[in-house]
Amino acid sequence: MSAPTFPSVDALLEDLGITEPHELDLRFIAQHCGATIVYKPLEGCAARIAGNEERAIITVDNTSQIERQRFSAGHELGHWTFDRGKVSLFSCEDNLFIQEWSGSNPETRANRYASDLLMPHFMFRPRAVTFRQINFDTVRKLANIFTTSLTATAIRLVEHGPFPSMLVCNNVKEMEWVVFGSGTRGLWPQIPGPDTYAYDILKGRKEEASGDILATSWFEHPVAERYSVHEHSIRAYKGLVLSLLWWQNETMLSNLDDYEEERDARRSDSRRR
Ligand SMILES: [Zn+2]
Known part of the structure; x- marks a missing residue:
């Protein structure tokens, strides 16, 4: 059984008419959700979000690799989607992104959301099938297509691969x-x-x-x-x-x-x- 995909992500992408990996522009998607993404150097965390009921500002550390920046932005957008109004400020460290994968807490949910958003199941699965092998060669090819880190891509391949x-x-x-x-x-x-x-x-x-x-x-x-x-x-x-x-x-x-x-x-x- 594969892990559940949040219906909200697929519906969101459909709303925006996004069907290809290169169209997954996080700034554009966030704007549609009422959040603005700002990229600038951060110390002590990879990303953070500050918001009220209506609007949010997501700040992403732009000194890290582009793949990590994208995952961070997706992760914060996950907090915005699920935890809006509950906490006014989330500050998220890099290592949470990988360690918090099983279980059910705000960090896990945010990670799953990022994964669903950056590697949508309907785009990921057909491409994963064509490579026919589960190894890091396949992971690298997919990571290249989706501009995602090797770790996040490998997790996706294990959970949604053929x-x-x-x-x-x-x-x-x-x-x-x-x-x-x-x-x-x-x-x-x-x-x-x-x-x-x-x-x-x-x-x-x-x-x-x-x-x-x-x-x-x-x-x-x-x-x-x-x-x-x-x-x-x-x-x-x-x-x-x-x-x-x-x-x-x-x-x-x-x-x-x-x-x-x-x-x-x-x-x-x-x-x-
Ligand atoms: Zn977080």
Whole structure:
């Protein structure tokens, strides 16, 4: 099941007659929503919004990369859409944009809104399908089309892409976060060991590596035995390592489905006894 898309975004784009990625001009879209975007250097945060019930001013730090500026602007526009009137000022840090992805709070909602706005599902999915592979080569092509960061694009590809995949973010000590694609929720990744491609990058020996790998290298789960996944890992911002795992052979995931059904049946059986 893919993550929900807020209907408001698609309706908004339809209102504005926007159908192509190059038409996603955030200043123009924000203006239509009653918000003005100002770009200028900011200290201590990536973007902020100040507003009342009627109008808002969104300020975006223009010293960061254009992809980050766009995401920041979309994120603040998300606050304006959902949190208007509740808080008069939001000040948002860069790392919130990536860390706050699961859960349900104003930051998560704002991130989801930004993602829906910058990579609308109806534009993203057909393009993602044509590249036929879930790896960072595809992520780079899509990021180029939508002017989005690699991380935001990879998350979108996992959640809305055509094939089952997972995105795992590790620092040198532990896992930071994980994004599950369709059919992968029953699997929890372990810290990447020496037989993973992520390991060499975490150790600082490489910047990027990819290939097929035993699923047990990533997942300590009975269904992982005998199967492989494709891993593409890269060094991302702040020394974090992003690993994109792609199930080219989906048999392991259908076995996972069966495994969970049987387990649930056993549980309800034992409860009845
Ligand atoms: Zn925010």
